[in-house]
Amino acid sequence: xxxxxxxxxxxxxxxxxxxxxxxxxxxxxxxxxxxxxxxxxxxxxxxxxxxxxxxxxxxxxxxxxxxxxxxxxxxxxxxxxxxxxxxxxxxxxxxxxxxxxxxxxxxxxxxxxxxxxxxxxxxxxxxxxxxxxxxxxxxxxxxxxxxxxxxxxxxxxxxxxxxxxxxxxxxxxxxxxxxxxxxxxxxxxxxxxxxxxxxxxxxxxxxxxxxxxxxxxxxxxxxxxxxxxxxxxxxxx
Numbered sequence: 228x229x230x231x232x233x234x235x236x237x238x239x240x241x242x243x244x245x246x247x248x249x250x251x252x253x254x255x256x257x258x259x260x261x262x263x264x265x266x267x268x269x270x271x272x273x274x275x276x277x278x279x280x281x282x283x284x285x286x287x288x289x290x291x292x293x294x295x296x297x298x299x300x301x302x303x304x305x306x307x308x309x310x311x312x313x314x315x316x317x318x319x320x321x322x323x324x325x326x327x328x329x330x331x332x333x334x335x336x337x338x339x340x341x342x343x344x345x346x347x348x349x350x351x352x353x354x355x356x357x358x359x360x361x362x363x364x365x366x367x368x369x370x371x372x373x374x375x376x377x378x379x380x381x382x383x384x385x386x387x388x389x390x391x392x393x394x395x396x397x398x399x400x401x402x403x404x405x406x407x408x409x410x411x412x413x414x415x416x417x418x419x420x421x422x423x424x425x426x427x428x429x430x431x432x433x434x435x436x437x438x439x440x441x442x443x444x445x446x447x448x449x450x451x452x453x454x455x456x457x458x459x460x461x462x463x464x
Contacts, residue, residue: 233422235259236419236420237422237423238256238259239272239276239426240423240424240426241430242255243256243273243276243279243280243423243430244280244426244427244428244430244431244432244433245430245433245434246280246369247281247283247387247391247430250434250437250438253273253369254331254334254369256273257269257273257331257366258327258460260272260273261324262324262460265320265324266324266327267320267409267411270405270411271405271406271409271412272416272419273366274401274405274412275416275417275423276420276424277394277398278402279424279427280427280430281394281398283427283428285391285395287431287435288384288387291384291385291387292392293379293388293389296389296393297389297392297393297396300351300354300358302355303352303355304355306355306356307355307356307358307359307361307362307363308359308362308363308397308400308401308404310359310360311360311363311364312404314326314360314364326364328458328459328462329462330360330361332455332458332459334370334371335455337370337374354372358375359397362394372390372393373390376389376390
C-alpha cells in the first residue's frame with residue numbers, strides 16, 4: 228500500500244465519521260476514490276467504514292429514532308436500490324462513474340435549493356427512491372436524506388437517531404448486494420479499509436463537536452461548491 232493510499236484511507240475514515248453527523252463529506256471522498264480505484268471498486272471500499280460509523284453514531288443516539296418516518300421512506304428506498312442494482316450490474320465502470328457525477332450534481336443543486344426554503348417534506352416518494360439509488364451507486368445520498376429530515380419537525384437527537392438507523396438498514400443491505408451482485412468486496416477491500424476504520428471514530432466525535440460549535444450553513448455551502456466541482460470532474464475529465 229502506497230503512502231498516497233494510506234492518506235486516502237485516513238481521509239476516508241475521518242470523512243465517513245463526519246458524514247454521519249450531517250456534514251456531507253461523502254460528496255468529496257466518493258468521487259476522489261472513484262477516480263483512483265474506479266466507480267464500482269470505490270463503492271465497495273467505502274461501505275465498510277460507513278457501516279462502522281453507522282454503528283458508532285447509533286450507539287450515541289441509540290434511544291432516539293422516529294420509526295414512523297423510517298417505515299414511510301424505506302419501501303421506495305428499496306425500489307431505488309433495486310433499480311441501481313440492475314443499472315450498476317450491466318454498465319461499464321466509466322458510465323458508473325459518470326452516473327455518480329450526475330447524482331452528485333443533482334444532490335448539490337437540491338442542497339442549494341434548501342436555502343430557498345423549498346418544502347421537501349411531502350416528497351417522501353421522490354426522496355426515498357433517489358436516496359436508495361444514489362446510496363447504492365455512489366454512497367452520496369446523505370445530503371438528500373438530511374434535507375428531507377430537516378423539513379420534518381424533530382429535535383437534533385431524534386434527527387441523528389432517525390437518520391443513522393435508516394442508513395444502517397440501507398447500508399447493511401447494500402453491503403450484502405455489493406458482495407453478492409457487484410462482487411466489489413474482497414480481501415483487498417478489507418486490507419485497505421483496515422487503515423480507515425480507526426479514523427472513523429475520530430471523524431464521528433470531531434463531527435459531533437463541529438455540528439455543535441460551528442456555522443453549519445456556511446460549511447454546507449462550502450461542501451456543496453466542492454461537490455459540484457467533483458461531480459463535473461467525474462462527468463467530463
